[in-house]
Amino acid sequence: MSRKTLRFRPCGNFxxxxxxxxxxxxxxxxxxxxxxGLAALFVLVPWAATPYLLYVVNLxxxxxxxxxxxxxxxxxxxxxxxxxxxxxGVGAYSAGILxxxxxxxxxxxxxxxxxxxxxxxxxxxIPSGRLKGLxxxxxxxxxxxxxxxxxxxxxxxxxxxxGMTLPAPTLFxxxxxxxxxxxxxIYTAVVVMVFIAVNLMRTRYGRAFVAIRDNDRAAEGMGxxxxxxxxxxxxxxxxxxxVAGGLWAYYMISISAEPFNLGLSVEYIAMVIIGxxxxxxxxxxxxxxxxxxxxxxxxxxxxxxxMGGVAGVELTLAPLREFVFGLAIxxxxxxxxxxxxxxxxxxxxxxxxxxxSY
Amino acid sequence: xxxxxxxxxNNISVVYSDVIQVxxxxxxxxxxxxxxxxxxxxxxxKTTTLKAVSGxxxxxxxxxxxxxxxxxxxxxxxxxxxxxxxxxxxxxxEGRQPFKYLTIEENLRVGTATRWGKPYRQDLDMxxxxxxxxxxxxxxxxxxxxxxxxxxxxxxRALMAHPRLxxxxxxxxxxxxxxxxxxxxxxxxxxxxxxxxxxxxxxNANMALQIATYxxxxxxxxxxxxxxxxxxxxxxxxxxxxxxxGAAGAAKSYKDVKAYKRRKRWL
Amino acid sequence: xxxxxxxxxxxxxxxxxxGLSAMGFVMIFKSSSVLNFAHGEILAFGAFLFLALxxxxxxxxxxxxxxxxxxxxxxxxxxERIFLxxxxxxxxxxxxxxxxxxxxxxxxxxxxxWGGNLYTYPExxxxxxxxNWGVIQVPPVYVAxxxxxxxxxxxxxxxFKFSSxxxxxxxxxxxxxxxxxxxxHVRRVFALSWAxxxxxxxxxGIVLGIINGxxxxxxxxxxxxxxxxxILGxxxxxxxxxxxxxxxGLLETFTGGYLSxxxxxxxxxxxxxxxxLIKPYGLFGLVEIERV
Numbered sequence: 036m037s038r039k040t041l042r043f044r045p046c047g048n049f050x051x052x053x054x055x056x057x058x059x060x061x062x063x064x065x066x067x068x069x070x071x072g073l074a075a076l077f078v079l080v081p082w083a084a085t086p087y088l089l090y091v092v093n094l095x096x097x098x099x100x101x102x103x104x105x106x107x108x109x110x111x112x113x114x115x116x117x118x119x120x121x122x123x124g125v126g127a128y129s130a131g132i133l134x135x136x137x138x139x140x141x142x143x144x145x146x147x148x149x150x151x152x153x154x155x156x157x158x159x160x161i162p163s164g165r166l167k168g169l170x171x172x173x174x175x176x177x178x179x180x181x182x183x184x185x186x187x188x189x190x191x192x193x194x195x196x197x198g199m200t201l202p203a204p205t206l207f208x209x210x211x212x213x214x215x216x217x218x219x220x221i222y223t224a225v226v227v228m229v230f231i232a233v234n235l236m237r238t239r240y241g242r243a244f245v246a247i248r249d250n251d252r253a254a255e256g257m258g259x260x261x262x263x264x265x266x267x268x269x270x271x272x273x274x275x276x277x278v279a280g281g282l283w284a285y286y287m288i289s290i291s292a293e294p295f296n297l298g299l300s301v302e303y304i305a306m307v308i309i310g311x312x313x314x315x316x317x318x319x320x321x322x323x324x325x326x327x328x329x330x331x332x333x334x335x336x337x338x339x340x341x342m343g344g345v346a347g348v349e350l351t352l353a354p355l356r357e358f359v360f361g362l363a364i365x366x367x368x369x370x371x372x373x374x375x376x377x378x379x380x381x382x383x384x385x386x387x388x389x390x391x392s393y
Numbered sequence: 394x395x396x397x398x399x400x401x402x403n404n405i406s407v408v409y410s411d412v413i414q415v416x417x418x419x420x421x422x423x424x425x426x427x428x429x430x431x432x433x434x435x436x437x438x439k440t441t442t443l444k445a446v447s448g449x450x451x452x453x454x455x456x457x458x459x460x461x462x463x464x465x466x467x468x469x470x471x472x473x474x475x476x477x478x479x480x481x482x483x484x485x486x487e488g489r490q491p492f493k494y495l496t497i498e499e500n501l502r503v504g505t506a507t508r509w510g511k512p513y514r515q516d517l518d519m520x521x522x523x524x525x526x527x528x529x530x531x532x533x534x535x536x537x538x539x540x541x542x543x544x545x546x547x548x549x550r551a552l553m554a555h556p557r558l559x560x561x562x563x564x565x566x567x568x569x570x571x572x573x574x575x576x577x578x579x580x581x582x583x584x585x586x587x588x589x590x591x592x593x594x595x596x597n598a599n600m601a602l603q604i605a606t607y608x609x610x611x612x613x614x615x616x617x618x619x620x621x622x623x624x625x626x627x628x629x630x631x632x633x634x635x636x637x638x639g640a641a642g643a644a645k646s647y648k649d650v651k652a653y654k655r656r657k658r659w660l
Numbered sequence: 661x662x663x664x665x666x667x668x669x670x671x672x673x674x675x676x677x678x679g680l681s682a683m684g685f686v687m688i689f690k691s692s693s694v695l696n697f698a699h700g701e702i703l704a705f706g707a708f709l710f711l712a713l714x715x716x717x718x719x720x721x722x723x724x725x726x727x728x729x730x731x732x733x734x735x736x737x738x739x740e741r742i743f744l745x746x747x748x749x750x751x752x753x754x755x756x757x758x759x760x761x762x763x764x765x766x767x768x769x770x771x772x773x774w775g776g777n778l779y780t781y782p783e784x785x786x787x788x789x790x791x792n793w794g795v796i797q798v799p800p801v802y803v804a805x806x807x808x809x810x811x812x813x814x815x816x817x818x819x820f821k822f823s824s825x826x827x828x829x830x831x832x833x834x835x836x837x838x839x840x841x842x843x844x845h846v847r848r849v850f851a852l853s854w855a856x857x858x859x860x861x862x863x864x865g866i867v868l869g870i871i872n873g874x875x876x877x878x879x880x881x882x883x884x885x886x887x888x889x890x891i892l893g894x895x896x897x898x899x900x901x902x903x904x905x906x907x908x909g910l911l912e913t914f915t916g917g918y919l920s921x922x923x924x925x926x927x928x929x930x931x932x933x934x935x936x937l938i939k940p941y942g943l944f945g946l947v948e949i950e951r952v
Contacts, residue, residue: 115756162936169695172756173887174936177929180884184926297884301764308757351771358768364761368754369746449841452749478843486841492834495827502824503831507843547838554842 076222081215089214095326096221097283100228102306102318104275107232109304110313111241112268113248114168118159118175119303121182122273124295126152126280128186131199131290136192141204141211145224145281152277153270155182160269168251171269179297186292198291201284217286224282228275232315235271244268248313298357305360309367311374320375328363332356397424398463399558399590400446400482405460405470407438407445407614409453415441417614418460423558423592423607428584430593430601430622432635433611439594440487442611443560446592447484448474464558479507481557487594488566489543491550493536497527500535500546504553513553520549523579541572548576552583558590559583565597573597577604598635602626610635666797667917668910673802674871675909679902680809681864681882682889683816684857686901689890690833691853693752694744697759699861700883701766702739706732706862707869707879708770711779721784728866729859736858740851748847763883770876779874805867812863813902816856820898829853833896888928891935894942903943 080092105119116122129148133139139147159178160171186193193199203210204220211220235241243264246254255261284290302325310321336352367374400423407416416438423429431439444450445457446464451473462470469477483504492500501520505513521528524545530538535546544564551559561580565573581604584591595601602608608625610618618631625631685699696702709731713724743762747755791798820826831839832849840846865879872878885908893904908928916924935942 109753113751113753115753117760159933162933162940166936166940169752169756170891170936170940172695173891174933176884176887177932180926180929181933184922188922298764301760304757304760305764308761312753351775354768354771354775356768357764358772361761361763361765361768365743365758365765368758368761369743372750372754447841449837452837452840454749474840475843475845478841483843484841486838490835490838492831492838494834495830499827499830502827503839503842503844505824506828506839506845550842 073226077219081218086214089218091326091330093214093217093221093286095322096218096225097279097286098303098306098326099225099319099322100282101276101279102303102310102322103228103232103315104272104279105303106307106310106312106315106318107235107244107275108268108272109307110311110317111236111248112244112265113251114265114268115172115304116175116269116272117172117297117300117304118156118178118182119272119276120295120297120299120301121179122152122156122276123280123283123299123303124186124292125155125182125273126277127284127290127295128193128199128280129277130281130284131201132192134201134204134285135199141206141285144204145278148281148284149274149277152280153274156273156276157266157270160266171265176297179300183292183296186295193292196291198289199284200289203288204285211285221282221286224278228278229315229319232275236315240264240267245313298353301364302360305364308364309374311376312372314374314376316379317374317376320379324375325360325363328359329356332359399423399425399465400592401463402442402446403461403463405445405462406458407441407450407455408458409450409455411456415455415614416445419611419614419616420460421609421616421619423590425590426584426588427607428581428591428593428605430595430598430605430608431611432595432598432601432608432625432631434596437611438614439611440562441614443484443562443592443594445470446477446558447482447560448472448477449484478554481555482560483507483551483554483556483558484560485547485551485562485564487562489540489547491535491538491543491546493534495535496532497535497538497542497546498531501550501553504550507554516553516555520552523552523583524549541568541576544568544572544576545579548580548583552587552589556589558592561591561593563594563596565595565600573600577601580604598631663917667913669798669802671910671913672906673798673805673909674913675906676809676902677805677864677868677871677905678882678885678889678909679893679905680813680867681861682886682893682901682905683813683898684860684864685883685886686890686893686896686898687853687857687860690896690898691829692744692850694759695756696857697756698739698763698766698883699857699886700880701763701770702732702735702858703861703865703868703882704770704874704876704879705735705766705865706858707865707874708774708876709862710866710869711781711874714781714784725866729862732858732862733855736855737851739858740854744850744854745847748850763880767876767880770880774876776875776877778878779869781870781874785870801871805871808863808867812860816860825852885928888932888935890942891932892942894944897942897944900942900944 081089084092101119101123105116108114108116126148129151130144133144133147134141159174162174187195189195203212205211206220211217236244243254243259246257246259247261247264251261306321306325307318308321309324310319311317332355333352336355371377402419402421404418404420405416406414406418408414419438419442421429421431431442433439441450441455444453444455446462446469448469448471450456451471457470460470461468464477464480464482467480469480469482492503495503498517501517502513505516526542527545527549530542535543538546548561548564564576564580568576577600580591580593583589584604593601593605602622602625605622608620608622609616610625610631618625618628620628681699681703685696688694688696706728710724710728713719713727714721717724719727739762743758744755747758785800785804791803820830828839828844829849829852831842831844832846836846839849864882868879868882889904889908890901891904892907893900893902908931911927911931912924915927
């Protein structure tokens with residue numbers, strides 16, 4: 036398709052081919068913005084951020100990958116997983132085992148961790164894939180507990196409660212250490228994974244997922260084999276969790292089974308819901324929101340505790356966080372079920388259309 | 394004069410999901426004690442008309458956007474089904490929908506939902522009087538009953554509510570011809586003995602017009618014809634399009650331009 | 661042999677309580693097809709409300725019990741009204757997520773109030789309630805558990821079989837449009853089923869609290885153990901819930917007793933995965949489950 040001029044603003048729907056409907060960027064303006072944003076991200080953030088801030092930014096990047104995976108499952112295919120936290124853990128441990136026990140190089144560890152997680156995910160997807168979506172939810176709940184148990188009790192492989200310690204990753208012979216190098220590593224992975232997700236959704240597979248979400252029976256009637264596609268979606272989602280888990284393991288250096296509990300799974304669900312179901316940018320918004328909320332709550336509890344708190348009342352972070360996450364999920368579902376992505380869209384379009392709002 | 398009018402539908406439009414317009418200005422009147430039949434082909438809007446009256450549009454995301462429905466002089470359009478059923482309008486849904494995992498008797502008891510704390514034994518007897526076949530199966534799960542028994546059951550269940558207006562949606566659907574005759578006779582008896590006003594939606598125009606006092610014909614979301622049942626029975630268009638008899642007594646084909654044009658005129 | 665019998669009795673009593681908890685869950689699922697992930701939290705709430713009334717408010721035990729059940733009823737009703745009613749007609753996924761959010765919210769809230777400590781109820785069971793047949797010794801708490809549980813089971817059974825309201829509730833579970841067409845107040849049925857389920861959960865919470873002590877984490881995890889139970893028994897079968905509960909309870913106790921205590925908590929979930937593989941609609945569920 037050849038165009039003579041750059042297109043900045045669509046003044047209506049002038050699409051004449053399916054290709055145009057499928058375009059990632061509706062306008063060149065959007066493309067430029069995306070490029071500029073990425074450049075700014077890669078240049079400005081490491082330069083401007085304090086170590087703590089960079090740490091938070093890195094955590095956001097890792098969680099964003101996992102949340103993206105969950106959104107493919109929940110938002111695009113309409114299946115709910117309550118085991119995403121555990122799958123994230125499987126990724127982390129796979130990376131640990133591959134790197135420590137088998138001495139596999141970093142560049143191979145991450146995709147392999149993703150693949151192993153995808154396989155584990157499918158083990159729980161198979162019994163439920165033939166049934167309605169809610170059975171998958173229940174199976175993943177079982178998966179969550181079983182995986183947690185295995186991580187703790189399979190001591191010869193996972194190190195049990197002692198956990199594992201990973202070596203620093205080496206890229207082309209250069210060891211990656213420090214928050215800044217990890218920042219580049221993580222965000223390269225984020226860009227790659229977003230790229231894959233965006234493009235996956237433009238293929239027949241992505242469309243099949245959406246069809247299954249909107250009406251599984253109709254989708255079946257259109258000739259989409261539901262079970263394989265559900266399983267595929269589940270595998271892709273687990274793959275993302277595995278990749279994120281692998282990165283997390285390297286970044287944290289030492290891992291133990293504790294963090295990969297049901298609470299983490301709920302946290303990912305919160306990210307996806309708050310960010311916006313079925314939206315790639317939503318997964319990222321949600322991650323940013325939840326991570327910042329997390330850090331904010333930590334700050335609040337710390338401050339209150341430092342001030343002496345209310346006498347005799349022990350304010351601990353975990354319950355407060357649980358309460359606030361739950362509240363956030365509930366409020367978003369009731370009042371803005373399409374999440375932050377929708378709010379962002381509204382804000383953006385009102386800017387774009389300003390001052391003529393219609 | 395308005396005393397005799399139980400139900401007045403006044404020029405209503407119905408839209409589903411805010412976009413799909415199904416009824417385009419339907420008006421009809423049902424007088425007390427009448428059987429009024431509503432005829433028309435598939436998708437003409439008969440069921441939608443009934444649902445507009447009974448309030449069951451709401452769960453399907455449908456809405457009466459224009460016009461009004463008066464029941465006993467009071468507006469009921471877009472009211473909740475709970476309110477409308479309590480006012481005395483009960484709809485028997487198309488396609489026999491018993492509660493499969495409840496016994497016949499429990500099914501019938503659900504029919505008393507609109508009447509708080511009243512004894513139901515007497516009403517059970519009344520239903521068994523109209524449908525003796527149900528008596529010996531009162532303890533069986535409805536899911537195991539035959540199609541005919543299910544049809545009797547759902548009509549009986551509606552009678553338990555002591556409806557002032559009974560809306561029947563295709564009671565003959567999928568039943569053997571002999572049984573259809575029996576069901577229609579019972580419907581007529583219910584009308585005669587209980588004085589229940591009935592609106593009957595049917596594909597089986599022949600049967601419907603035999604027991605009805607008045608009839609409406611719908612096409613494409615509009616009423617295209619109305620009249621007393623015996624007049625409709627004699628009407629050449631109805632005869633041809635719904636009773637399956639050509640003017641000369643033989644079925645006509647669409648090749649016949651004249652018939653096609655005539656049909657097109659009122660579609 | 662003694663050990664075996666002791667395990668058998670413990671397993672049956674615990675299993676019975678699982679069944680009771682699962683019953684409330686199934687009730688909600690049957691009437692409104694909502695998978696309630698907050699069931700364990702409602703159960704814990706019942707236990708803590710009873711604790712607060714019995715110890716801090718110093719109410720007589722019987723009164724505290726009745727007030728707790730009333731409180732649970734109101735809680736269930738309010739949850740349905742405020743959180744679930746706006747979602748009627750929304751996709752299932754939203755509803756499930758909502759209950760996940762509610763679970764997290766309630767659990768966090770209760771932890772903020774009561775912390776992660778273990779509490780116990782004041783002694784109120786008569787000592788003579790225990791059964792002592794030579795080798796078999798059943799502590800009073802288990803006897804009380806079974807008596808209270810059976811009593812309410814019977815009550816609810818009668819309610820659903822014979823009362824008009826119970827029949828209406830079953831009719832809604834069976835065929836919602838038809839129930840609506842007959843003037844059954846469907847929304848009231850939803851609210852009522854939540855309220856009754858919360859009462860059942862409250863009862864199980866109290867009884868479990870008597871047996872194991874009261875702890876937010878412990879009690880709310882029962883809400884998740886309900887899933888193996890209902891998958892085993894069939895998602896929509898009330899009697900299946902009780903039998904599934906008994907099986908899971910026995911399985912757990914025997915695994916804990918003979919194999920390893922740490923395996924105890926995981927066995928129900930392994931069973932769940934196997935059941936999904938072999939007999940996905942459970943032992944007593946309706947085979948008619950939509951297969952997609």
